[in-house]
């Protein structure tokens with residue numbers, strides 16, 4: 316806790332980690348809901364393909380590649396096999412938010428369509444939702460969200476495409492290009508002088524006062540969480556296709572950048588359902604915004620903010636600039652998260668340039684935090700202790716490490732600063 320307060324980098328092992336956690340232990344989400352979310356995305360695939368032709372190659376399923384990064388692995392000096400999960404390239408949103416955000420918009424559209432007779436059942440033809448009648452109906456409905464950027468892009472683009480009146484409430488520090496892109500696609504962007512929490516509070520109040528409006532709640536949304544969790548079964552398929560086993564002798568390590576927690580939490584939940592104690596999940600957060608590790612380690616969850624321990628909450632990793640974690644997620648993660656690394660902002664462009672130079676892959680600064688968690692497992696005493704305590708030492712040559720790249724592809728060239 317002292318190190319956290321002093322904004323020092325830490326590699327933290329979760330003392331409450333339960334390797335044999337079983338999914339029945341959470342009161343908020345249920346494994347069956349993940350399966351239903353997956354089927355829902357399947358039902359919507361033709362409609363996604365209709366609105367976003369770039370998804371034709373994958374039949375309307377928005378998914379990213381899992382790629383070896385051998386040169387980068389060599390530079391990092393890591394044994395085993397290192398793969399990059401390229402959610403940085405996900406269609407529509409260009410970030411991991413394509414998973415949770417678009418899922419939540421589709422779920423809401425489905426609920427409305429079933430209630431209002433636009434679909435007769437879940438077996439109906441979902442392309443009906445592209446009819447003029449359906450679009451006219453959706454246009455009477457608002458979808459609102461507060462965002463520093465990527466969630467707004469995901470919700471704004473997908474909701475606008477379906478015909479909803481999308482309103483994105485953004486803090487002043489949100490990037491101009493994200494606001495421009497959203498406005499070009501028909502979303503309504505409201506700007507706030509204060510920080511992110513003001514934008515969220517205002518968006519929520521405006522939406523709650525309007526019976527025809529739906530608010531996407533980054534901190535409390537089960538639907539966002541479920542959309543993220545579906546990533547795990549997709550990843551399992553990709554590992555199978557590569558002939559990669561995950562078992563006692565072949566541990567899987569996954570490193571994911573964490574903001575409010577929905578994306579990394581949902582993905583981790585999904586992975587734990589499939590791989591159990593053979594998958595080891597670590598989050599990464601900026602030293603100035605370590606809200607998840609603060610919440611779990613202090614036991615206070617969402618009842619404490621990073622500002623309360625003297626940190627600024629400000630970081631160049633804009634997707635991770637969150638001062639208070641989602642309590643829903645932190646409670647679920649308490650038993651399943653293996654640990655976490657915090658990282659100083661200055662390191663992010665170093666990893667970013669390394670990946671660009673070695674692999675010609677571009678990811679945004681927030682994504683790069685995940686590399687620091689991978690490095691930390693090998694380079695810190697705590698990381699080595701984890702390996703020892705979990706009896707993994709003799710299996711590290713067979714280990715697979717997945718660095719989750721959470722965003723990047725929509726970033727304009729002039730924003731990338733790679734030289």
Ligand SMILES: *Cc1c(COP(=O)(O)O)cnc(C)c1O
Nearest residue numbers: 465574575576577578634721722
């Ligand atoms: C949102 C985001 C994250 C973290 O997701 P949370 O759900 O906020 O924890 C990580 N990386 C990028 C690029 C993001 O946009």
